[in-house]
Amino acid sequence: MARVTQVTERSLPLLPAKARPSVLATCFLRGAIAAGLGLGALAVLVMVLWISSPYPDSGPGGALRTAASLWLLAHGAQLVRPETLTGAPAPVGLVPLLLVALPGWLAHRAARDVLMPDEDEDYEDEPAGPLPSGWAVFGAVTCGYLVIAAATVLYAAAGPLPAEPLGAALRLPLTVALATAAGVWTAHGRPLGPLPERVPARVRDALLDVRTSAAARAAGAAVAVLLGGGALLAGAGLAWHIGIAEDAFLRLAEDWSGRLAVLLLALALVPNAAVWGAAYGLGPGFAVGTGAVAGPLGVTGTPALPHFPLLAAVPAGEHGSWWNWAAAGVPIAAGLVLARFTARAAVAEGWGR
Numbered sequence: 001m002a003r004v005t006q007v008t009e010r011s012l013p014l015l016p017a018k019a020r021p022s023v024l025a026t027c028f029l030r031g032a033i034a035a036g037l038g039l040g041a042l043a044v045l046v047m048v049l050w051i052s053s054p055y056p057d058s059g060p061g062g063a064l065r066t067a068a069s070l071w072l073l074a075h076g077a078q079l080v081r082p083e084t085l086t087g088a089p090a091p092v093g094l095v096p097l098l099l100v101a102l103p104g105w106l107a108h109r110a111a112r113d114v115l116m117p118d119e120d121e122d123y124e125d126e127p128a129g130p131l132p133s134g135w136a137v138f139g140a141v142t143c144g145y146l147v148i149a150a151a152t153v154l155y156a157a158a159g160p161l162p163a164e165p166l167g168a169a170l171r172l173p174l175t176v177a178l179a180t181a182a183g184v185w186t187a188h189g190r191p192l193g194p195l196p197e198r199v200p201a202r203v204r205d206a207l208l209d210v211r212t213s214a215a216a217r218a219a220g221a222a223v224a225v226l227l228g229g230g231a232l233l234a235g236a237g238l239a240w241h242i243g244i245a246e247d248a249f250l251r252l253a254e255d256w257s258g259r260l261a262v263l264l265l266a267l268a269l270v271p272n273a274a275v276w277g278a279a280y281g282l283g284p285g286f287a288v289g290t291g292a293v294a295g296p297l298g299v300t301g302t303p304a305l306p307h308f309p310l311l312a313a314v315p316a317g318e319h320g321s322w323w324n325w326a327a328a329g330v331p332i333a334a335g336l337v338l339a340r341f342t343a344r345a346a347v348a349e350g351w352g353r
Contacts (some may be wrong), residue, residue, distance in 0.1 A: 031144025065159025111183030214345035229330030230277030237313030281330030
């Protein structure tokens with residue numbers, strides 16, 4: 001039989017699927033490479049900032065361990081800052097949501113590309129055997145990724161921002177599993193069914209019902225409008241306090257490398273700001289330190305916020321004003337979109353007949 005080779009977009013060879021151990025080993029390798037690519041990208045960025053800094057705080061080993069900690073933070077792991085003014089370790093639990101996109105995309109691609117060969121391949125003679133099952137690809141890619149993640153947790157433990165072991169053991173595998181499962185689902189055409197037989201019949205009927213699908217689409221559109229409105233609120237607050245934001249930006253760092261690092265961190269936190277703005281518009285508000293909440297009615301408690309440009313958008317004052325109450329337009333717009341999608345689906349499907 002002529003040799004058949006499948007090549008993915010990353011030019012990683014995939015052996016014939018008939019050799020099941022070889023295929024699973026290749027999937028395992030794909031997961032490890034995906035983890036290494038994300039870790040390497042952050043390491044390069046951190047090393048560039050470290051090299052360009054006129055006053056680096058630590059050697060290259062400390063910079064690499066910081067990059068490893070940031071990579072773990074992107075997976076939801078909680079970091080611990082042992083050196084503080086009070087002497088007590090302080091947690092670093094705020095995950096920049098934009099930072100999550102890189103490892104999530106790489107894990108997604110690693111699983112997807114196994115089950116989606118290139119369309120431009122030239123096959124000789126007969127094609128290879130059937131591709132491995134989705135569960136096999138999911139398990140192998142996830143395990144390969146987690147091996148690199150476990151080594152990274154151990155490596156970062158000696159750095160300035162070690163990961164909290166229990167949190168990393170719980171959150172990191174969950175993040176990787178979700179991204180890998182999404183890749184397998186995408187490779188199969190994002191099907192909505194059929195569900196496995198072990199799922200109760202009533203649950204299968206409810207999840208595959210046309211009304212459930214319409215409700216999911218309407219809810220997705222409403223959430224998109226809500227987050228977009230939250231981003232608009234955050235941008236308006238930042239523009240309103242642009243002087244405070246500029247002062248914080250200039251004071252945090254005096255050299256260009258430090259200011260670039262501050263700018264990159266602010267960009268990574270933009271999705272977080274959209275979520276905060278959405279919570280503000282909904283009414284409950286968001287926490288601004290221990291025992292303080294910012295909402296349309298004003299700020300309760302004493303905020304304990306660092307001097308950071310993006311946080312200049314946090315509203316101040318004890319009483320709500322017309323500008324604060326104008327934020328209520330965001331959930332109203334989301335509700336209108338939800339009603340429109342629901343009504344359109346009801347008319348199209350003829351519900352109630």
